Amino acid sequence: MSIVVWVDGSFVEPRERALSALDHGVTVGDGIFETCAVYGGQAFALTRHLRRLGRSAAGMGLPAPDEARIRDGVAQVLAAAGESAGRLRITVTGGFGPMGSGREDGEETIVIAAGPASPGPTSRAVRSPWVRNERSAVAGLKTTSYAENVVALADAVARGGDEAILANTVGELCEGTGANVLVEVGGELLTPPLSSGCLAGITRELLLEWAAEDGLPVREAELPFSVLDRVVAPGPDDGASSGVGLALAGSVRNIQPVVALDGVAVRAGELSLAARELFDRRRRERMDP
Known part of the structure; x- marks a missing residue:
């Protein structure tokens, strides 16, 4: 088509x-x-x-x-x-x-x-060397001034990824170029608050609502960008990952567990997989929730 x-x-x-x-x-x-x-x-x-x-x-x-x-x-x-x-x-x-x-x-x-669109079930993310300005005049707005996202995503693709993850200017985890970020740690799935400068994603918004209704532990929390170090840290058993999971949320992609960060293979977290299943199930129930 x-x-x-x-x-x-x-x-x-x-x-x-x-x-x-x-x-x-x-x-x-x-x-x-x-x-x-x-x-x-x-x-x-x-x-x-x-x-x-x-x-x-x-x-x-x-x-x-x-x-x-x-x-x-x-x-x-x-x-x-x-x-x-x-x-x-x-x-x-x-x-x-x-x-x-x-x-x-x-x-x-x-x-x-x-x-057409053909999103995969998982993502391969890369940490971006650039940051999001949480104090920008257009922070949190979905504008066509997208050049910095184009550059960051091209860099991620050149490094084997399909999305770049950015910090903000004060070293907090912010967002991807076209997705919100979720970190699975301590038995919860955490996403940066809007004060970080991230976009108020529709998928993020729906996941927070649906998770609250279904009892899945998903909430907003300020996170340092360095939390991503724990995603790629060797695990105690087989060295595949530390047990700190990562996922992306966005329109078309819905919820994608991250299976590689900066080229290092990581496990899809149990809560990330549960969030993907929850979102897929609930979005089938209503086309305009």
């Missing part, structure tokens, strides 16, 4: 030039986006994603996105994509703007695209 693209009400070819060369999302990254998993031709947790899109717009100082127009575009794109689609991306930019950082009043640009 090819990628289906809809721009401001019209379908375009994936490689067709469909935006103004002076669209502010292109020139300065003045835009926001959401990515949803797609199951059976339907976008998962669309309402939560649109709610976060609105929060990102407010944080960027952009007008509230036209939700009715976006929902209509989503319906058109998913109908055209068919049931083989696995991923949906909604992008909203500030529209036409000047060549500099200033804005002009104008109509937003909306781009909606759907395409």
